[in-house]
Amino acid sequence: MLKIPDLHTHSTASDGTLSPTALVEHAVAAGVETLALTDHDTLAGIAEAQDAAARCGLRLIPGVEVSVTWGGRTVHIVGLGVDTASATLREGLAGLQAYRLWRAEEIGRRLAKAGYDGALEGARRHAAGTLIGRTHFARFLVQRGAASDLRDVFKHFLVAGKPGHVPGEWTTLEQALGWIHAAGGIAVIAHPARYDFTRTKMRRLLGELKECGGRGLEVVSGSHSRDDYFVYARHARDEGLLASAGSDYHGPEKPWIELGRLPPLPDGCTPVWTAPAFASASGAGA
16 A cells, blocks of 8 residues: 655754754654655755665655745745756745845844844754744744743744744745746645635635646645645645645654654545656655
């Protein structure tokens, strides 16, 4: 029986806590046979993950999670099976990385005004790579004793109306899909339930995704409930989209989200990993 691939994970190249090598080794230990590394707005961990996958006999799908502004909200698009040498994708991601650096500096400035000096330096110490995200600030603030856990930090410091909030100004849906398609990848909307869109707004997003050549929807996600699986399976079937599955694993600090524990897709879904384009664009490590 084919094991469900895990097509949404993170490493220390973005805001995960395991190195790409450690992530691959952990996936193998958990029984995962096919894994996509999809760090936020960067491909920096792919080469290391591919080397580790080749040693471990795991199929590694090169991926990325692109930050998009749509409908006044931040939406994430996972690109699966991308060519990491694509100049178009790399140039697009470089622009997002530059914005992320500015945003990190601005978060640091705003937290300093609120009495939390050294936040940028503290966040940088928690970031193993060059990308500094809100999660790194959250880890610093927890370490400093300003909050009890990461969820508490986001609630009191990093959301709209709070001292460290900086509104995201990312790329457009059309541009993100253009980058992914130029790199030969398949574009999938990540964890749709997290956006809390109305049914009408979600259908509009899915319609625009299809107009731009997007192919898939993450039906099974580590942040989805069992009911969410069936809601988004219906969306995928209604819109003729491929169904994806991913834990959105960031590390062992969240034991309720683990590699290798994904349930099967609901009946009637067409898995993204069965599409002919997925095999040709998979970039398998083994």
